[in-house]
Amino acid sequence: MIAIHNARVLTPDGPLDTDLTLADGKVHNLAAGEATTHLDAGGALVGPGFVDLHCHLREPGFEWKEDIRSGARAAAAGGYTAVVAMPNTSPAIDSGHLARFVADRGREVGLVEVVPAGAITMGRAGNALAHLDELFQAGVRLFTDDGDGVADAGLLRHAMEYVAERGGVIAQHAEDPGLARGGHMHEGRISSRLGIRGLPSLAEEVMVARDLALAALTGVRYHVMHVSARGTVDLVANSKRSGLRVTAEVTPHHLSFDHSRVATMEPDFKMYPPLRTEADLAALSQALQEGTIDAVATDHAPHAPYECEVPFEEAPRGVIGLETAAAAVNTAVELAPMLFFERMSVTPALICGLSSQGRWIEEGSPANLVIFDPDISWVPETFLSKSQNSPFRGTKLRGKVLATLFQGRLTHQAWS
Amino acid sequence: MADLDRAGIEELLDLADHFTEVLERDIPKVPALRGATVATLFFETSTRTRLSFEKAAKALSADVLNFNPSGSSLSKGESLKDTVLTVQAMGVDVMVVRHQAVGAPARVASWVDCPVINAGDGAHQHPTQALLDALTLRRRFGKLDGLRIAIVGDIRNSRVARSNIDAFTALGAGVTLVAPPTLLPLEVDSYPVATSTDLDSILGELDVLYLLRVQLERGSGPVLPSLPEYVARFGLDRRRFGLLDKDAVVMHPGPMNRGIEIATDVADDPRALITEQVGNGVAARMAVMFRLLSGRGQP
Numbered sequence: 028m029i030a031i032h033n034a035r036v037l038t039p040d041g042p043l044d045t046d047l048t049l050a051d052g053k054v055h056n057l058a059a060g061e062a063t064t065h066l067d068a069g070g071a072l073v074g075p076g077f078v079d080l081h082c083h084l085r086e087p088g089f090e091w092k093e094d095i096r097s098g099a100r101a102a103a104a105g106g107y108t109a110v111v112a113m114p115n116t117s118p119a120i121d122s123g124h125l126a127r128f129v130a131d132r133g134r135e136v137g138l139v140e141v142v143p144a145g146a147i148t149m150g151r152a153g154n155a156l157a158h159l160d161e162l163f164q165a166g167v168r169l170f171t172d173d174g175d176g177v178a179d180a181g182l183l184r185h186a187m188e189y190v191a192e193r194g195g196v197i198a199q200h201a202e203d204p205g206l207a208r209g210g211h212m213h214e215g216r217i218s219s220r221l222g223i224r225g226l227p228s229l230a231e232e233v234m235v236a237r238d239l240a241l242a243a244l245t246g247v248r249y250h251v252m253h254v255s256a257r258g259t260v261d262l263v264a265n266s267k268r269s270g271l272r273v274t275a276e277v278t279p280h281h282l283s284f285d286h287s288r289v290a291t292m293e294p295d296f297k298m299y300p301p302l303r304t305e306a307d308l309a310a311l312s313q314a315l316q317e318g319t320i321d322a323v324a325t326d327h328a329p330h331a332p333y334e335c336e337v338p339f340e341e342a343p344r345g346v347i348g349l350e351t352a353a354a355a356v357n358t359a360v361e362l363a364p365m366l367f368f369e370r371m372s373v374t375p376a377l378i379c380g381l382s383s384q385g386r387w388i389e390e391g392s393p394a395n396l397v398i399f400d401p402d403i404s405w406v407p408e409t410f411l412s413k414s415q416n417s418p419f420r421g422t423k424l425r426g427k428v429l430a431t432l433f434q435g436r437l438t439h440q441a442w443s
Numbered sequence: 444m445a446d447l448d449r450a451g452i453e454e455l456l457d458l459a460d461h462f463t464e465v466l467e468r469d470i471p472k473v474p475a476l477r478g479a480t481v482a483t484l485f486f487e488t489s490t491r492t493r494l495s496f497e498k499a500a501k502a503l504s505a506d507v508l509n510f511n512p513s514g515s516s517l518s519k520g521e522s523l524k525d526t527v528l529t530v531q532a533m534g535v536d537v538m539v540v541r542h543q544a545v546g547a548p549a550r551v552a553s554w555v556d557c558p559v560i561n562a563g564d565g566a567h568q569h570p571t572q573a574l575l576d577a578l579t580l581r582r583r584f585g586k587l588d589g590l591r592i593a594i595v596g597d598i599r600n601s602r603v604a605r606s607n608i609d610a611f612t613a614l615g616a617g618v619t620l621v622a623p624p625t626l627l628p629l630e631v632d633s634y635p636v637a638t639s640t641d642l643d644s645i646l647g648e649l650d651v652l653y654l655l656r657v658q659l660e661r662g663s664g665p666v667l668p669s670l671p672e673y674v675a676r677f678g679l680d681r682r683r684f685g686l687l688d689k690d691a692v693v694m695h696p697g698p699m700n701r702g703i704e705i706a707t708d709v710a711d712d713p714r715a716l717i718t719e720q721v722g723n724g725v726a727a728r729m730a731v732m733f734r735l736l737s738g739r740g741q742p
Contacts, residue, residue, distance in 0.1 A: 216630045222566030222605055223545050225629065292546035336524045336554075338544035340565060 028055075029435065030062035031398065037074035037368055039387040047073065049394040052435040056390050064437070071400035071429055074368040075392075076108025077353060078375040078384050080198075080276050081173070081252055081324035083345070084110070084141070086132065087125075088117025093329040093413050095129070098349070099138040101327070101412040103438035105349040106397035106428035109140035109376065109384040110327075114151070115174040121146040123161035130166060138438045140395075142379060144169045147177055147186045147197065154179075156186055163193050168380045171198035173252060176234050178204050184241050191247035196274075196378065198250040199238050201259070202299065206230035211340050213286040213301040221290070223340060226301050228256035235259050239266045242273060250378060251275040253326050255300035257310040264319045274378050276324035277311050279348055279355035280418050284308075288418070294335040294342030295418045298328070312360045315370060322375040325352045329414030347412050351419040357401050357426030364401070372397075394435035403427040444570045444609035452577065452613055459578050459723070459730035466502060466726055476505035476736055482535040484510040484527065484551075485562065487543040491697055491721060492562050492571075496539045499728035505736075508535060523547070524554050531555045537735055540564075558735040560728075566600045572696055573606035575727035577614055579720050580651065583692060588615035591648055593639075595621040595677055596655030596704055599628050603696045604655060608636060619645060623676065625666040642677055646686040653694045654679060654704045670703060680706040692716050 029049045036043050036057060048060035084098035093101075095112070102110045112129050114120030120129060126143040133141020145162035149155045151172045159170065170190055176199055177183040187197050207230040212218050214225020235251055239262060242249035251263060254275050266273045280298065285305045288296040296302060314320040328345025335342055348355075353371060356362070362370065376385025383393040404425045410417060431439040447455075465473055481500040485493050493509070500507045510530060521529075527538065538559045540548040545565035552559040563569040580587055592611055598604040598620050611618050612635045619637040620627060631638055639645050646652070657673060667673050674680075679693065684706075687693075693705070693715040701707040709715060 214629060216633045219629045219631070219633070220605070221545055222568070222600070222602060224566075292549060333522065333524075336522060338523070338542060338547035338550050338564075340544040340546075 028060070028062040029064045029066065029432065029437065030059055031066045031068055031073055032059065033070055034068040034073040034398070035070060035364070036388050037072060037365060038389055042364055047388070049432065049435045052394050054388055054390060054392045054394055066398065066430060068398050068429065069400070071398050072364050073388065073396055073398050074364070075372040075385050075387065076395040076397045076431060076433065077106045077371045078381065079107050079110040079325050079327070079349065079352070080169070080322055080375045080379060082110045082112060082327035082349060083115065083329065084112045085329060086116065087128065091331050091413070095132040095141060096136045097411065097413045098327070099133065099136045099141065101347070101349040101410065102139045103431045103433065104411050104428065105351070106353050106399055106431050107139055107349060108395035108397070108431065108433045109142060109381055110349070111142045111144050111169055111379055113173045114144050114146040114171065119146045119151045120144065120162070121149050121151070121157035123158060123165040126162050126165035126167050139433055140381065140384065142381065143167055144171055144173070144198070146170070147172045148182065151175060153177055153182070156182070156189065159186070159189050160193070163195060167195070169196045169198050169250070171200065171252065173198070173200045176200050176202045176204070180237060180241065183238070184245060187241055187245035187247040191245050196248045196250050197242070198252050199234065200252050201231045201234040201238065202226070203230045203233045206233060211297065212289045213303045215286060215304060217286050217290055226299065228258055228303060228307070231256050231300055232258040232262060235262050239271065239273065243271055248272045248274070253278050253281065253300055253324065254311065254320060255281050255303050255307065257307045260310050260314045260319055264314070267319065274321045275319065276322045277315055277320045278324060278326045279352045279359070280346060282308065282311055282315065282359040283355050284418060289339070292339045294337065294339055295346055295416050295420065297339060297342050297344055298326070298346050299344045315360055316362060316366070321370070322378060323352060323356050323370050324375065325349050329412050330416050331413070332415055335416050347410060347414055347417050350410050350412065351407050351417060351424060353399060353428060354405070354424035354426040355419055358424045394432055396432040398429040399426065400429055401426045444568055444573050444606040447613070449613050452574070452610060455574055455727070455730045455734060456578050456581055458733060459574065459726040460582070462502070462726040462729040463723065466722070472502050472504060474504045475733055476500070476503040479505040479536040479736055480508060480534060481505045481537050481539065481732065482508040482510060482530050483539040484530065485541045486512050486547070487541050487563070489541055489563070491724070492541065495721070495724040496562060496728050499725045499732060502725065503729055503732060505732070508533070523551070527551050527555055531557065537732060560731055560735070563602055565602065566605070567602050568606045569602040570606050571724070571728050571731055572603050573610035574731065575720055575724040576607055576653070576694060576696070577610045578723045578727050579694065579716055582723070583716065584650070586615070587611060590616040590650045591619070592616050592651040592653060593619045593621050593645060593649050594653045594655065595642060597626045597658045598622050598655065599626050600658050601655050607653065608634060612636070621645070621677065623667065623673070643683065643686065646683055647688065649687060649691050651692055651694060652679065652687060655696065656698060656700055657703055674703055678704055678706065679709050681708060684709045684712070694720060697721070
């Protein structure tokens with residue numbers, strides 16, 4: 028039994044200053060009660076644990092970067108109680124038994140709900156459909172070849188038809204391979220002066236525009252991963268207005284930095300899609316506030332330190348984010364507490380169909396919770412992730428996860 | 444190159460001028476860097492630049508270590524960082540680094556204690572090339588102020604162009620970039636230059652025609668319909684050479700593709716300064732190494 032005191036609890040009716048008591052993995056009641064463990068929230072927010080639609084836990088196949096245990100520890104430290112694990116492992120998660128392996132490892136670790144995403148194509152090679160029905164039966168609801176977009180429109184159409192019938196989501200890493208070829212950063216003034224080949228915003232926008240037409244044709248639920256460009260925001264907004272079932276996510280780093288950071292040549296600022304312009308950054312923030320972008324997702328992409336000790340163009344793509352996401356978003360974007368938790372927890376849980384996650388707190392709701400103080404400032408220096416490739420290292424952030432509770436158990440706490 | 448202002452460039456050019464005189468002596472050598480060790484690490488192949496640095500180091504009486512990545516531990520999977528730390532551990536006073544990746548020499552500099560000279564990084568910068576070109580022009584024209592210079596060719600993928608734009612404009616020259624649209628830099632409006640896609644129309648106004656090698660191997664997909672089409676529009680043949688002012692000069696950083704960007708008889712004309720550029724390269728690199736290691740003695 029755990030009691031949390033002095034909390035600002037996010038209930039279905041809004042914030043409520045109260046104590047609460049947990050029992051049997053559920054919220055027992057919104058009052059002080061008998062407990063073996065007492066946590067003092069000190070007036071901080073207590074809301075549904077964060078849900079990450081997009082992280083790379085690297086297991087199986089790349090365990091020197093991260094594994095499900097280390098990734099789950101990082102997730103718990105970041106206030107997450109559920110994470111969707113991307114299928115670009117080795118082997119790729121293109122079959123039922125592989126998805127079950129990931130989910131089972133997550134249960135063994137027991138720190139966070141690990142939800143496998145399934146590949147759209149076999150081996151993520153873009154040539155033939157993955158075992159979509161098998162994946163569905165193994166619990167997969169979100170299908171993506173993340174790391175690459177599905178370039179073949181005909182094949183994607185078939186995937187959409189198949190997944191639509193089962194009620195799943197097609198999530199696209201939108202990057203037209205021809206326009207993006209050889210690119211390492213945002214194509215613009217800075218890439219031109221550095222002599223680094225760019226990935227134009229159009230590489231994302233062109234594929235999203237195409238996909239939205241296919242989604243309209245097939246009726247599938249379509250999700251745009253890591254939106255980086257202003258034009259993509261406009262495309263998503265228009266589709267939502269016309270009634271398409273489209274959702275979108277944005278990463279904390281795309282909300283925090285623009286492409287001028289790449290001038291440092293630090294591999295910690297290399298990711299696909301790349302950091303873009305100040306105008307893109309402003310459009311992303313506004314879209315997250317207004318709801319054109321539905322969710323924050325980390326795109327947590329660990330790479331071992333020695334893999335990053337190379338020149339920028341030869342560096343691996345992607346940065347870690349689980350442990351800094353909530354603070355980074357709280358620092359970068361003005362969001363009222365209820366809206367903050369909608370974007371970080373409630374909506375992402377709805378998108379990937381997790382019934383015991385992202386629930387406002389009331390008697391009987393699942394005790395998947397985070398205690399988050401939006402006013403504490405701190406500077407991240409080291410990380411629980413096996414990898415340390417964070418663009419936020421050394422950056423002052425506002426907002427700190429004080430504790431995370433998964434199924435009523437304390438999985439992380441920052442009080443010493 | 445952009446880190447150097449006019450005064451910084453001119454200081455190096457003055458020093459290089461002095462070294463051109465040294466190189467004309469019977470014994471073209473000074474003891475300035477005796478006892479110092481210069482390591483050249485060319486992760487991307489090069490003939491003239493590596494030889495030029497080696498000659499420059501020897502003319503300053505330094506010892507030279509040449510690192511050749513093929514057949515080295517690099518081909519056995521050793522990382523760039525471990526490779527340069529190994530070389531440093533042998534005791535070197537300056538590293539000369541060429542690498543196919545942008546920013547690699549700067550990255551190396553962050554790992555080692557000695558100075559690092561960028562001998563060309565990806566399509567980014569080739570600062571000693573810009574110095575030797577500026578030296579060549581200053582020795583020819585006295586100064587670069589007011590010179591009208593056209594740089595022609597694959598500018599988008601050229602580190603030579605990026606460094607030369609910085610150096611030439613810092614020294615007061617006006618620069619026009621001439622190329623088909625696919626070889627001009629993106630966002631070219633942000634550069635302190637004019638642009639043209641019509642070489643013939645500007646030839647008569649130029650003091651310097653600077654030709655770049657057509658780097659077909661660097662393209663991303665087809666950037667040119669065909670080589671003959673490029674030659675027809677941008678190649679410097681005898682006819683175009685005749686359109687230049689009688690005092691105008693032609694430059695090329697090498698290696699040349701004779702018959703493509705430059706016709707073979709034009710390349711051999713006395714107003715083509717290509718071999719002078721190579722000679723000045725040694726003096727310019729002596730200046731850079733001397734500047735970095737000075738304190739060890741006077742030239």
